[in-house]
């Protein structure tokens with residue numbers, strides 16, 4: 001998907017993820033993709049640590065400004081040891097509340113009240129879909145019962161997704177993450193803020209407001225691997241609620257074997273399953289998409305119980321709903 005080399009990975013990131021979302025990241029990623037000296041430094045890192053979003057976030061966490069590529073390059077060369085240290089000790093744990101806008105139409109199809117379990121929860125901010133305000137296409141407004149939230153999530157849709165007329169009732173929330181981020185820890189929240197791309201002040205403001213909402217009732221997030229904990233979490237949920245296990249932008253971090261193991265486990269548990277992952281990440285979902293994943297680069301597939309219902313952009317800005325169609329015949 002990203003190509004064979006680090007250079008191709010950065011070029012892919014610049015062209016398909018950053019373009020249209022952060023001109024600074026596009027500039028830096030494309031600059032790195034053509035810079036043998038920076039690429040050779042990045043290639044000294046373990047493969048999973050060469051990820052563009054991680055390297056660029058670590059530089060901003062350490063204070064590089066919104067500078068030209070030439071200045072960025074000089075800064076990286078001068079600070080490589082400190083930069084590598086941050087890269088090696090941190091993960092890309094972007095916690096994007098915008099993704100709740102693409103999860104909501106699926107959550108609303110399930111009978112309430114809901115018990116939510118997020119695997120790969122980061123700081124757990126997506127566990128509060130009932131506490132945010134939503135504006136779909138700037139026409140459909142959806143607010144919590146007690147009024148407009150400090151967090152407003154905007155989403156442009158096509159294909160008429162089933163937007164509910166009220167938010168679901170959530171009676172229980174829990175999560176798991178290899179490294180949960182604590183909403184009450186300022187240093188960890190500064191890392192989370194650094195994960196917001198440059199030139200996105202609205203996203204930053206929304207993140208800060210979501211952190212404040214979560215701080216009032218900090219989420220219960222277990223430390224651990226999702227495959228090892230999900231069954232226990234499901235069995236801990238209240239029995240008089242509909243249990244929903246969901247995840248966004250998580251399974252890509254697992255090996256193919258671990259993804260298959262997770263799918264097998266989740267299908268055996270008494271719960272619903274909502275996935276929001278890049279199109280190729282869950283093979284059984286990829287096989288059912290109306291368009292071959294190679295033709296939808298940068299898109300996520302949103303699925304309920306393994307059945308894809310929509311495409312989404314990675315941060316939930318767009319939701320393209322499609323009627324479920326019979327699986328394409330593939331030669332996988």
Ligand SMILES: C[S@@+](CC[C@H](N)C(=O)[O-])C[C@H]1O[C@@H](n2cnc3c(N)ncnc32)[C@H](O)[C@@H]1O
Pocket residue numbers: 091092093094095096097099119120121122123126176177178179224225226227247248249250253254
């Ligand atoms: C990109 S973040 C997404 C966070 C959140 N789901 C969201 O949509 O905002 C991915 C998260 O998955 C976690 N993660 C990755 N592999 C995991 C595993 N095997 N078990 C539990 N968490 C994992 C990471 O630590 C990270 O916090």
